[in-house]
Amino acid sequence: MSDRDVAVVTGGGRGIGRAISLKLARAGWDVVIGYLSDVDSATSVADEIQTLGGRALCIQVDTVDERSVEAFFAAAEQFGTVTGVVNNAGAATAVGRLEDNDLADIRHDIDVNLFGVIACCKHAQATLARSGGGAIVNISSAAATLGSPGSYVQYAAAKAGVDALTVGLSKELAPSIRVNAVSPGTIWTQFHRDPDRPAKVAETVPMGRAGEADEIAGAVAWLLSSEASYVTGANLRVAGGLGRHATGxxxxxxxxxxxxxxxxxxxxxxxxxxxxxxxxxxxxxxxxxxxxxxxxxxxxxxPAPRPAPAVPARPRGGAGLRHVLGRHPQLVPRTRPAGRS
Structure with a gap:
């Protein structure tokens, strides 16, 4: 067993999860890579971590199956002292308008993006407590505050649930376990059905481009580090400046x-x-x-012209003062008793 702390990353073999796994390895962590079906990608990341001088373990896990999650964290504890957990696994199966999608696909996305995070947080608590404490980072999305109309409102709703979970759990587990979230914007990964989508939406981002997976990984690594020891309940938005309501x-x-x-x-x-x-x-x-x-x-x-606001007429002179004092008798001046300053 290594002297290095262990970080657990669900969905750690591809996209943002891959970047997080490698970033943590470079920062001195050993990494447990959770994957659902793509064992080749997970193994590739593990091999790369070993070339960096770290240790890596690939474990298959279905985050919506509690028995699978429980076994996943038990195996991670056998690998080393787990002090960091990154809930990154996600899915977007139902795409388009809500009415055009099958409820089974919608339920699947909500299960993976919200229930899966809840299940992992539940079992991560005991693992981190046995290690003497640690930190959890939930990967949310800027979609949580934008709603993603016409694209995947159920995905946005699930991520909004992750935001609420992060805030509540941070208070429930403090001070021994910190819980934070990172909300990426549009990132260059294989997550998109249209591989050119990040380039197409770049004009909508104040930074003028889509983000890179390594930029999300840097935020996660910081939140897991001792430099963020007083940070809990925070949601770090890494979206190139795109606001919470997409206005402007x-x-x-x-x-x-x-x-x-x-x-x-x-x-x-x-x-x-x-x-x-x-x-x-x-x-x-x-x-x-x-x-x-x-x-x-x-x-x-x-800009369309705005109508001038109506200004109510105000009484003039002494009538105005009497009007105010009549409505607010506490403002009527009283005679000061003699001998008091």
């Missing part, structure tokens, strides 16, 4: 929305091809304008 100039000028896409580009799945984007010109766009919204005219964004 970039959201108004989002080319994907102008071209008829119903979802916010950060978390939705873009179903059009690059040719579609070339074929549609912003000047041909028509929008339904609501009060105080901007309108599109010949490709330019112009």
């Amino acid at each position: 100039d970039r959201a108004i000028g989002d080319p994907l929305r102008r071209h008829g896409h119903s979802g916010y580009a950060e978390t939705g799945v873009c179903r059009s091809s690059p040719a579609d984007h070339r074929a549609v010109r912003p000047s041909s766009c028509t929008t339904e304008q609501r009060p105080h919204e901007s309108k599109v005219t010949s490709g330019a964004i112009r």
